[in-house]
Amino acid sequence: MENQLATFLGYSPLILIGSTIAAFILFKANQLKPVGSDSQSESSDHPTPKLYVQIAAVLLAITVLEVVIVIVEMPTMLLIPSLLILSTIKFGFVIGYYMHLKFDHKLFSTMFLGGLFLAIGVMVALIGLFGNFTLPSDVVEAESKSDEHHELHVDTPLRTLLGLNGSKDGDNEGSVSSTEKIVLEVASGISGVEFAFEPGTITGNHGEIVEIRFDNQGTIAHDFAIPDLDFSVSTTNANEIGKAVLTLPQTAGTYEFICSIPGHKEAGMTGQLIVN
């Protein structure tokens, strides 16, 4: 709260200047001489320059208001509807007055608004199909997400590169061999890389009983699963640690581990368990 207040006060000169300019323009606009000679070919009630200036002042004032509510960090539930309404008002003023739709033939409005609503439909459809808009990240991970992560494939080589570079320091390749309990540690979300495990390879000996500790340091929920062994650490929220005990198979080999949340494996959340 104090922080918000400080931010707000920090911007108050800007707000003051903005509203002063808006007030000044409105004041000046009221003094402009009305132009009565607007009886051109089109409709008779054509807006005057004075009206144009007044509209500009309103547009400016709305823009200032939009910036203010963002800066004072209005709660998201209120902020997004407010911003959408405010920008729709601005939109309406420009198309209605500056683009004369209000005074022109209805057919132009029909034509343009038709296209506009189609566009809004396309936007809603695309967003509905491929993603969720500003939901808390741990609720977001629904099955509809798999497609867009395919798109992320371009990033994967780069991410892998970063992941490998990053893993050199805290490398606990394989089992931490203590006598009582063997713990295999795997983390995700290290150094801002959301969709990767670190280390990418863990090793153990056949027949051993190990505890898998999955440390999710990312920003969304993940899990740790080895499909071939029918094993998983249940879904772990951001900044939590999930644990499960695994009996390594008797046969040596390489087993893939993944995050089984749809799309995450495709985004690069895979690694290898090597059983000696």
Next chain:
Amino acid sequence: MHEEHVGHTTTTGLDNRKMLMWVFLASDCLFFGSLIATYMVMRSQSVVGPYPGDIFDIPYTSVSAFVLLMSSLTMVLSLSALQRGNHKATRIWLLATAVLGSIFLGGQYYEFTVFVAEGLSLDQNIFGTTFFVLTGFHGTHVAIGVMMLLSMYGASAMGKLPTSSSLNLELVGLYWHFVDIVWIVIFTIVYLIPS
């Protein structure tokens, strides 16, 4: 192309060129709608930074938005002056519009430069890709608009923009205002709404 078409009778009684411009703008809505929707879906899906919150400078972009809004005002004042037969005012406002548009473009160039310096490029992550494609196409629209404004200025200076053909300027104005409303939407959705 002027005189014989201006007075042309059509079945709707409306000028075909104006109708064409509105149809074009309606289709351009779909063009930008797709780009905006793609950006909204993809912007929080980057697996590497920089992320939107790291990089946006709201006060700076607000000034850009203000400049473009004011250019819409000067545009409409220019058309209004032409319809009243005041050619000198027409040219002054036209030039002001072109200058404001160029300031916006300069601001966008500077913003892009800063973003690239901070590590966001077209191929850095999916946020960068969708952001630059969307705002880049908008900037291209503005650039084309500035060229149209300057050619209108030239026509007016050579006396080839009489009040009788004010529709030419009106069409350029429609395009220019459209570019402005697209920025109203981009400014709100891309910059102000947090991801």
